[in-house]
Amino acid sequence: MKRIAVIYQSKHGATKRYAQWLAEALDADLYENKRLKPRDLAAYEAIILAGGLFATGIKGISFLRDNAAALPGKRLYCLGVGASPAEPEVVEELKKNNAKGALADVAFFYARGAWDVQAMTPIDRAMCSMLYKSLRKKEPRELPLWAKALVDCWDQKNDWTDRANLMPLINRVLKDSQPQ
Numbered sequence: 001m002k003r004i005a006v007i008y009q010s011k012h013g014a015t016k017r018y019a020q021w022l023a024e025a026l027d028a029d030l031y032e033n034k035r036l037k038p039r040d041l042a043a044y045e046a047i048i049l050a051g052g053l054f055a056t057g058i059k060g061i062s063f064l065r066d067n068a069a070a071l072p073g074k075r076l077y078c079l080g081v082g083a084s085p086a087e088p089e090v091v092e093e094l095k096k097n098n099a100k101g102a103l104a105d106v107a108f109f110y111a112r113g114a115w116d117v118q119a120m121t122p123i124d125r126a127m128c129s130m131l132y133k134s135l136r137k138k139e140p141r142e143l144p145l146w147a148k149a150l151v152d153c154w155d156q157k158n159d160w161t162d163r164a165n166l167m168p169l170i171n172r173v174l175k176d177s178q179p180q
């Protein structure tokens with residue numbers, strides 16, 4: 001039995017790729033966040049939840065938030081995967097929007113994922129298109145980083161996934177796994 005579980009929820013594949021890389025690097029078991037129960041995770045020492053970012057929320061994070069009390073004594077980590085550049089203000093925003101309730105003290109990490117308007121569902125594309133149209137009317141200097149990135153890469157297909165983006169999370173999990 002492995003000691004670490006990586007759970008992921010991915011709509012377009014970038015988070016899935018990161019979750020697979022994490023599981024390889026940490027010799028962890030990998031689960032998609034579907035019909036998972038806390039009892040399935042009973043034997044693990046550490047649980048990493050990885051989810052794509054949609055309107056600032058990490059997909060699948062409610063599984064961890066709702067079940068934190070049923071996972072006592074386990075080290076919990078969250079990875080958000082979005083299209084914004086991995087700047088400190090993006091990571092701060094990620095924590096502000098997701099480190100709530102039972103997850104207030106959990107360690108949060110961020111890795112840049114992918115962006116492809118053509119691959120989005122019609123509803124997602126319509127939502128993002130409305131946002132893009134309002135943002136591009138504004139002065140670029142006044143836009144927050146995530147908004148500037150959206151305007152800049154709007155119609156370009158981008159894949160920023162890179163194993164190196166996972167090093168801060170991997171190093172933290174390994175450090176926490178050392179005997180005290």
Ligand SMILES: Cc1cc2nc3c(=O)[nH]c(=O)nc-3n(C[C@H](O)[C@H](O)[C@H](O)COP(=O)(O)O)c2cc1C
Nearest residue numbers: 010011012013014015052055056082083084113114
């Ligand atoms: C409707 C929608 C909302 C999004 N909101 C955000 C966001 O708030 N912050 C961000 O950095 N990226 C955002 N993105 C970009 C996705 O997080 C990015 O494409 C990521 O790679 C998705 O993960 P996945 O490929 O695992 O589904 C959004 C994308 C869509 C389609």
